[in-house]
Amino acid sequence: MDDVSFFVSSGETVALVGESGCGKSLTALAAMRLNDRSSIRESGTIEFEGKDITQLAAKELHEYRGFDVAIIFQEPMTALNPVIRCGAQIKEVLDQHDIGSGEKSEVIDLLERVKMPNPAETYKSYPHELSGGMRQRVLIAMALAGSPKLLIADEPTTALDVTVQGQIIELLSDLQHESGMGILFITHDLTIVESIADRLLIMYAGQILEEGRAGDVLNNPKHPYTQALLSCAPSIAKKKDKLSTIPGSVPQPGAYPIGCRFHPRCDLVESVCSQDEPILQNIEGRVVKCPVV
Numbered sequence: 342m343d344d345v346s347f348f349v350s351s352g353e354t355v356a357l358v359g360e361s362g363c364g365k366s367l368t369a370l371a372a373m374r375l376n377d378r379s380s381i382r383e384s385g386t387i388e389f390e391g392k393d394i395t396q397l398a399a400k401e402l403h404e405y406r407g408f409d410v411a412i413i414f415q416e417p418m419t420a421l422n423p424v425i426r427c428g429a430q431i432k433e434v435l436d437q438h439d440i441g442s443g444e445k446s447e448v449i450d451l452l453e454r455v456k457m458p459n460p461a462e463t464y465k466s467y468p469h470e471l472s473g474g475m476r477q478r479v480l481i482a483m484a485l486a487g488s489p490k491l492l493i494a495d496e497p498t499t500a501l502d503v504t505v506q507g508q509i510i511e512l513l514s515d516l517q518h519e520s521g522m523g524i525l526f527i528t529h530d531l532t533i534v535e536s537i538a539d540r541l542l543i544m545y546a547g548q549i550l551e552e553g554r555a556g557d558v559l560n561n562p563k564h565p566y567t568q569a570l571l572s573c574a575p576s577i578a579k580k581k582d583k584l585s586t587i588p589g590s591v592p593q594p595g596a597y598p599i600g601c602r603f604h605p606r607c608d609l610v611e612s613v614c615s616q617d618e619p620i621l622q623n624i625e626g627r628v629v630k631c632p633v634v
Contacts, residue, residue: 347552356527356540356542358542362591362593363544369525373493389491408487408489410493411487428465434487452479458475481512491522524537539555541555543570545566550629553626573586592605601630
């Protein structure tokens with residue numbers, strides 16, 4: 342990540358959007374202090390309610406994860422232990438953070454809170470015995486165990502069918518209204534964020550290229566990358582013979598082009614784009630990083 346700066350307020354949902362490899366999940370891991378030890382932080386802070394979490398000791402970090410901030414990882418079958426029953430995995434979270442008495446009823450209550458169809462049956466089920474949507478609800482229950490103030494949802498609807506995607510998004514919205522928590526919603530799919538996000542952050546090659554209110558960005562995108570992402574999204578209203586694509590791929594760290602990092606793939610490229618790196622500009626209530634906008 343390079344020069345990434347944003348905030349999430351209580352009760353607000355901020356969507357972080359971009360292609361695979363843009364740095365979205367890395368951002369989520371950084372917010373949880375879960376980055377690989379080989380990661381190098383040259384400068385900057387990660388602050389939560391005035392505390393710089395990069396300076397927290399191990400005990401403080403343990404309390405921060407779970408009570409202050411929790412994460413839903415993007416692949417339930419990877420995040421859940423396949424040989425441990427779901428109830429025991431949720432109970433482990435309660436035990437690790439000394440939440441409640443650790444009784445089975447508390448786990449059932451969490452499963453009921455995430456609207457699991459049959460909580461008692463889920464308690465004794467293994468992950469492979471559940472559907473994708475039900476596994477995702479187990480992960481959400483685990484994340485909510487400590488009543489976090491900020492929930493990071495890392496592509497929580499990936500690989501789910503459209504109906505289940507809608508159910509998960511509705512569930513997160515309902516839980517947010519209950520608790521007032523903030524949500525950082527990470528996705529590569531712009532078509533699903535309009536129903537949940539207050540603000541959008543468009544990320545590319547480890548940088549934020551555009552930021553603004555969700556409706557403003559979706560209805561009037563300023564950055565060519567945002568425009569390209571939206572042009573690739575399927576639409577019932579605008580029928581196409583075939584979907585648009587963005588040529589090329591996201592550059593790897595250490596191989597970023599000079600100037601704007603998107604310019605080798607941009608249809609609106611000009612000579613200035615391959616020279617100096619663009620700066621963030623405020624344009625019509627939007628923050629945009631583009632030299633030709």
